[in-house]
Amino acid sequence: MRTVACPSLGRDVSALGFACASLGSRVSESQGRRALDRAFERGVTWCDVAPTDADGAAESILGRFLLGRRDRLVICTKFGRPRAKPSPLSRLLKPVARVALKAFPYLRGDAARTKSSAITPLRAEMIEDSVVQSLRRLRTDYVDVLVLDGPTSEECVDEAILRALQRMVEKGYARAVSIAGAPETIIGAVRASAVYRIAQFVDNPFEPAADQLRAAFSREAAPFFVTRSAFGRGAFERIARALVMDGGRLAALASQLGYGPPFLASDLVLDYAFASNPEGVVLATMFNQAHIDLNCARASLAPRHDVGPFVKKYFIGEHP
Helix, strand or coil: CCEEEECCCCEEEECEEEECCCECCCECHHHHHHHHHHHHHCCCCEEECCCCHHHHHHHHHHHHHHCCCHHHCEEEEEECCCECCCCHHHHHHHHHHHHHHHHCCCHHHHHHHHHHHCECCCCHHHHHHHHHHHHHHHCCCCEEEEEEECCCCCHHHCHHHHHHHHHHHHCCCEEEEEEECCHHHHHHHHHHCCCEEEEEEECECCECCHHHHHHHCCCCCCCEEEEECCCCCCHHHHHHHHHHCHHHHHHHHHHCCCCCCCCHHHHHHHHHHHHHCCCCEEEECCCCHHHHHHHHHHHCCCCCCCHHHHHHHHHHCCCC
16 A cells, blocks of 8 residues: 655555445445455555544444554544434434435435535534544544534634634644635635644546645645545546447547556546545545455555546546
């Protein structure tokens, strides 16, 4: 596994990160634990989770996995807009919902919209209680990274919120603070406060953000990048569809770069993600053993400089 230096943590971390959002919801605990074991064996040391993932179950599952491994793993959890607590009935129906979403994946959009409507404003006084509860579920006395997740441009520079985040570092509850959001929000937050030393954001061929953020900062002032949704938000499907259209012309062009079946699309998407963020962490949701092995294999390679221009030219229509 290729590693990258994370200055704010003072240690090297895996270039591939394990996204834990599906633990305890779309993925059962037993399946999730097997996936975590496999990824850890292959060198993945960065785990990304949130208290809202499976209503806290993801943190609890990850916490049980951490026993005996804590010092070898980097744990990143979040504080964001809290959702309404699930009713006892909704907890009972969760296994049924998991099966339904697997059978009818188009329902996930409706489920996401339903969740997003049950939120409350972000307030500074909520931060410490949220972090303490996360630590309890994770069975640890600190997280490596605490992420302020999805704040508005005003919230991320609010003095009370900044003081609360800094207090989490001073108390030893978090080693570093990150911000997750749109590029414009991240730029404003990092320029406004030195508390934000890591930035997490969506980055894929159709929603590129890494270049925009790199251009906004000098190398010395830039935060450490953690990118997500390389496959999500329709990116993988659009790449895969384009490769088989027009008589496979793009697939033939990709073969000149060494790409071929059966994993042409996934290899291309992953290589783009690592090339776009060569000195940071790329998060991936991976619970199938074959997918974990494939992802780790791509993460072990040096980032390619030819993939970005190829994708921009033939899939996006840009001419770098």
